[in-house]
Structure formats: structure tokens, C-alpha cells
Amino acid sequence: MDIVVVKVLHIVSSTFLFGTGVGTAFYLLFASRRRDPRVVAAVAELVVLADWLFTATTIVFQPLSGLYLAHRLGIALTTPWLYWSIVLYVIAGLCWLPVVWLQMRLRDLARAAADRGEPLPLRYDQHLGTWAALGVPALFSFLAIFYLMTAKPAVG
Incomplete structure (x- = not known):
């Protein structure tokens, strides 16, 4: 495959990965501040x-395309710079794995509260705090x- 095509896909993929993370975090945090379980459930479903x-597709594509490019x-x-990028990517990935579970749990808690006509439970706030952290x-x-x-600095 043409290396320029892989570079472009690598950059676009990183944009999707970062943009989705920042965008979904923004929407879920601000929807949660409304405290309306129906709103939170709808937003969490989309998140x-x-x-x-x-995120799942780009989190797989990024290391594959990066390793290909490095090779x-x-x-x-x-x-x-590449070694520390890989280390940081692993750290971010290890944070993302529990975040996925937490987001599904937040969605389910909000959906259940909305179905019962109740406010968001305390467990929702606990999970949201862990998710944000x-x-x-x-x-x-x-x-x-x-x-x-x-920058590709000579870090050590």
C-alpha cells in the first residue's frame, strides 16, 4: 500500500480517535449535569x-498503521519519541477499557431511572466520577x- 495513503489514514484515524473521545466526554458530562435521566440515557446511548x-475501530487501526509506517x-x-508515544498509547488504552464498561453502566443506570421516573441514583454519580478520572x-x-x-523530540 502507498505510504502516503497510510500516513493520511493514520492521521485521519487519530483525529477520529481523539475527536470522538473529547466530543463524547463533553456531551456526557454536560448531559449528566442536567440530572434528567431521560436526557442522560439518550446521550449515553449515543456515546x-x-x-x-x-473509538474501538481507530484504537485498533492506530497501532497497526503506526507499526507499518515505522517499519x-x-x-x-x-x-x-516513538517509544514514549507507544507507552502513552498503552496508558490511554488501559484507561479506555474500563471507560467503555462505565459508559454502558451509566447508560443502563440512566435508562432504568428514566423508565421508573426516578432521579439518577448515587451509583451513577460514583461511576461518572471514576469515568471522568x-x-x-x-x-x-x-x-x-x-x-x-x-515534534519528534530527542526525549530519553
């Missing part, structure tokens, strides 16, 4: 769908990855 459609360009995986290291990991991939 989960977006995560499966965009084709002759860049060793131990090159500092996991988003912080993932966000900063991705920001650092963008920097490393763009």
Missing part, C-alpha cells in the same frame, strides 16, 4: 455507540502523543 463505531520508514520502535490521563496521554509525533 456508547460512537465509542464502538469510532516502512525504517524507524526503530526504540526511537525515543480515567479520562484525564487518557486526554493528557493523547496530547503528549500528538506533540511527540509532530
Whole structure:
């Protein structure tokens, strides 16, 4: 496959991955602040769908295309900027795995509360706090990855 095509797909894929993460986090946080279980359930349903459609596919594609590019360009995986990008990507991925489960749980809790005509339960807020806390290291990991991939500094 043409290396330029793979580079473009790698960049577009990273844009989808980062954009979906920031966008869905924004919508779920602000919907949750409304405290209306019907609104939260509807938004959480779409957040989960977006995560499966965009995040899950790009989280797989990114390392595959990145490894392909490194191989084709002759860049060793131990090159500092690439090595630390990989480490940060693993950290972000490890944060994302429980986030997916939490989002599905948030959706289910909101849906159940809406069906019963009740407010969001305390467990919802507990899960939301954990979800937000996991988003912080993932966000900063991705920001650092963008920097490393763009600047390619000689970090050690």
C-alpha cells in the first residue's frame, strides 16, 4: 500500500480517535449535569455507540498503521519519541477499557431511572466520577502523543 495513503489514514484515524473521545466526554458530562435521566440515557446511548463505531475501530487501526509506517520508514520502535508515544498509547488504552464498561453502566443506570421516573441514583454519580478520572490521563496521554509525533523530540 502507498505510504502516503497510510500516513493520511493514520492521521485521519487519530483525529477520529481523539475527536470522538473529547466530543463524547463533553456531551456526557454536560448531559449528566442536567440530572434528567431521560436526557442522560439518550446521550449515553449515543456515546456508547460512537465509542464502538469510532473509538474501538481507530484504537485498533492506530497501532497497526503506526507499526507499518515505522517499519516502512525504517524507524526503530526504540526511537525515543516513538517509544514514549507507544507507552502513552498503552496508558490511554488501559484507561479506555474500563471507560467503555462505565459508559454502558451509566447508560443502563440512566435508562432504568428514566423508565421508573426516578432521579439518577448515587451509583451513577460514583461511576461518572471514576469515568471522568480515567479520562484525564487518557486526554493528557493523547496530547503528549500528538506533540511527540509532530515534534519528534530527542526525549530519553
